[in-house]
Amino acid sequence: MLYPLKFEPIPMPKIWGGQKLKRLYNTDEYDNIGESWLVSAIAGNESIVKSGFLKDNSLSELVEVYLNDLVGNEVYRRYGNDFPLLVKVIDAADDLSIQVHPNDKIAKERHNSFGKNEMWYILDCDKEAFVYAGFNRKITEKEYLKAVENNTLEEYLQKHIVNKGDYIYIPAGCVHSIGRGCTIMEIQQSSDITYRIYDFDRRDKNGNRRELHTEEAVKAIDFENWQKTLSPTVFIDNEARKIVETPYFKTSILCLSKVQVLDLSTIDSFVLISVLDGKLNINHPSGKTVANSWETILLPASLDSVILSPEEKSQILITYIE
Structure with missing residues (x-):
């Protein structure tokens, strides 16, 4: 009989990562962990079962063996052996790049992948910490490209000051960034495709700037649905x-x-x-x-x-x- 599955967390060191996620690993081996992937079927970073008779099996292996018993009849009909979601915790000790993710159509055409729609839940944050999500006004593609060229894109982004317990949905096509001091639980489609638009002229430990994806990004941006809403959580005890x-x-x-x-x-x-x-x-x-x-x-x-x-x-x- 299948049982509730806990997986080994997968550490993802990042140039902007911090120290908070070390608590998940009980070791000092890792440094600057930006993300911890909790449930993943991404090739090369697949979750491994932590305990029980299925210990040491990967999530993808389990889907192939247990099919709809694991994921459900309708889910298996839609996605087959591709597990459709990814769950991670993000520790932003520094600002993440300004970026956008492709929708299903673009991701399929360019990468043979799912698109990336996601939600964020603020687990913790510093005072005055913020995220960017969407634009603060209607903007054309021409205005956007000029702002990218002039490194003034932040002037057009919608800035949300966050508090612990806030949440926001980030659809594919929404330009966004997580600011320093945010710890976030992210639930998303199973995709690791990101188009980096601006990276604050940051350099890695070897003195190199990270790759930008200006051409790919502009065709992935949804310029029509430009406003986004950050919501506080209202808890009612024992009521979902x-x-x-x-x-x-x-x-x-x-x-x-x-x-x-x-x-x-x-x-x-x-x-x-x-x-x-x-x-x-x-x-x-x-x-x-x-x-x-x-x-x-x-x-x-x-x-x-x-x-x-x-x-x-x-x-x-x-x-x-x-």
Whole structure:
């Protein structure tokens, strides 16, 4: 019988990364970890099961073997053996580049890949930390290219001051950047395609500037849907509330202060439980899986229900595909 799966986190050192994600690895081996991939089927960076009889198997191997029992009938019909989502935690000790991601059509044509629609949840942040998402006014392609050429693009970007618990949906085609001092849980389509537009003239340890993708980016930008909204989380104890609803995934937030049964019988999909804060026991027919803060557990589609038992008040994201 399939059981809730916890994976080994995958460290991603970045030029802008910090020290906060070391807590996930219990080692000083890594430095400047910008991202920790919690659930991934990206080639070369595939999640490996941490425990149980499926230990040491990759996520892609599990999809190939267990098919719709793992991901759900409809999800398997749509995506086959390609696991469709990626979950990561981001620690921005410095500003990320200003960038954009392609939609499904462009990503398929250029890279034979999924596009990249994503959501961010602010796990923690410094005072006055911010993100860029969208433009602050209607802008034409010609104006955009001139701003890129003159290194004045920031003047046109919509700046959002963030607080812990805020969330925002970043669709493909939205120009964006995460500012320094933000720690973020990101749920996205399974894609690692980024078009870097501006990198603050930053140099790596070898003195080289990172590659920019000006031509690729301009055709990927959605100049029509230019406004984006950052929302604060409103918690209602022990009551799930949907915060993101897209064709790619749906995410609800739940603040748990008591034991609760999570009914999965009507969901024809795997379910991802991402712990934002607290510590959670997930009880299931095969035993118990413990989820700590900043971890994500994959619940196979074959499970009809699990019992969520918080060891302390816990906040979680519940994500699936409909």
